[in-house]
Amino acid sequence: MKVLIPQVITETGKNYLLEKGYEIKIGTASDEETIKSEVVDCDAILIRTAKITREIMEASKKLKVIARHGVGVDAIDLQAATELGIQVTNGPLSNFESVSEHTIAFILACGHHLTEMDRKVRGGNWGAREQVKLSEVNNKVLGLIGLGRIGLSVAKKASLGLGMKVIGYSRHAKKEEMPDYIELVGTIDEIFKKSDFVSLHIPATDETINIISMKYFKIMKPEAFLINCARGEIINELDLYDALINNMFKGAALDVMANEPPDKNNPLLKLDNIIFSPHFGAHSIETFDRMGLHAAMGIDEVLSGKKISWPVN
Structure with a gap:
């Protein structure tokens, strides 16, 4: 199964997914149109700050999980995700x-x-x-x-x-x-x-x-x-x-x-x-590693049918 990562994350989360056997697709940009075109063949999206709209979710017939790299999920259309049967996870312990x-x-x-x-x-x-x-x-x-x-x-x-x-x-x-x-x-x-x-x-x-x-x-x-x-x-x-x-x-x-x-x-x-300071409080090396790892864990839990640690919807 394939995971789209539209924005840069540290190696910790990517390595976790690779070790679990997932294919990683590194996105080229984080605007809506680019993500829509690149998510088509993906089962999951691991997002940082990109806005995830209903249109993005509907662009992929395979999408099962959106994992937030961090805590806040205000950039994700949660109502659309729920209606489309897409699980959203985050990392409340990461920062x-x-x-x-x-x-x-x-x-x-x-x-x-x-x-x-x-x-x-x-x-x-x-x-x-x-x-x-x-x-x-x-x-x-x-x-x-x-x-x-x-x-x-x-x-x-x-x-x-x-x-x-x-x-x-x-x-x-x-x-x-x-x-x-x-x-x-x-x-x-x-x-x-x-x-x-x-x-x-x-x-x-x-x-x-x-x-x-x-x-x-x-x-x-x-x-x-x-x-x-x-x-x-x-x-x-x-x-x-x-x-x-x-x-x-x-x-x-x-x-x-x-x-x-x-x-x-x-x-x-x-x-x-x-x-x-420039919305910088969570920008530690350790936090970025945890945010990537916890998002990757959420993706694996959903796609492999495990109990979800941090479900949002």
């Missing part, structure tokens, strides 16, 4: 360590003013060491919105590794299922009022788009920081800009933005009290 580490890196970078000090030293201002005071994160309150795998991993690292006090909010979390180092709170408001660092770990859905807005920025501590390694759309960026230029809270660190890449005229890019 949580890398993203949680990136979150911790942001927390430390904010508290210790790392990017600001880097700029000052490069500009010849060694005396900045007398002008700026860093903030230790030990005993500071970390508020987590979202307590899935990534949120729980951040909590563990922050509490047991850095000595932070962790509070968390999730509509689905149950107190008896939480580790003793996480204090559950009842509202998002409570997270923003009490936290020195607020870290977001929720998906972008109809309910959560623009949910983080001026309503919450107004009640943050003046010395607090906002961290987002989840999805850019959950923050109202106009409100965030207004809050930061008016010093409602100290600063932010964003791995994600509402539009990616952002428009070069986005006013947030001109602020010195934001640290940016």
Whole structure:
């Protein structure tokens, strides 16, 4: 059986498929028309970021499984896949360590003013060491919105590794299922009022788009920081800009933005009290190996009739 891989992945996933006896077809591009033409004789697609439409699925009469290289499946028409009897799988265990580490890196970078000090030293201002005071994160309150795998991993690292006090909010979390180092709170408001660092770990859905807005920025501590390694759309960026230029809270660190890449005229890019990275939190060597491997495992499980580890639909 044949597997189409439209975008580059590491050798780990490809080797797994080859060892299982599959033929790999490396795609030439990831646009819809190219994938439609190249999927015709394939039993599976292993995708990274390519958009998989109903038209692509219908182009192959053999297609049985679409495996996502990673976690999010918003680029796949799940309704069409289900109606056409095509199994979708993903890799929910593939990236949580890398993203949680990136979150911790942001927390430390904010508290210790790392990017600001880097700029000052490069500009010849060694005396900045007398002008700026860093903030230790030990005993500071970390508020987590979202307590899935990534949120729980951040909590563990922050509490047991850095000595932070962790509070968390999730509509689905149950107190008896939480580790003793996480204090559950009842509202998002409570997270923003009490936290020195607020870290977001929720998906972008109809309910959560623009949910983080001026309503919450107004009640943050003046010395607090906002961290987002989840999805850019959950923050109202106009409100965030207004809050930061008016010093409602100290600063932010964003791995994600509402539009990616952002428009070069986005006013947030001109602020010195934001640290940016380019949706990079999951881009570790180890994560890319796991994402390819877990997607390949999903393909083999479906095509060989095994129990599916991570079914989506």
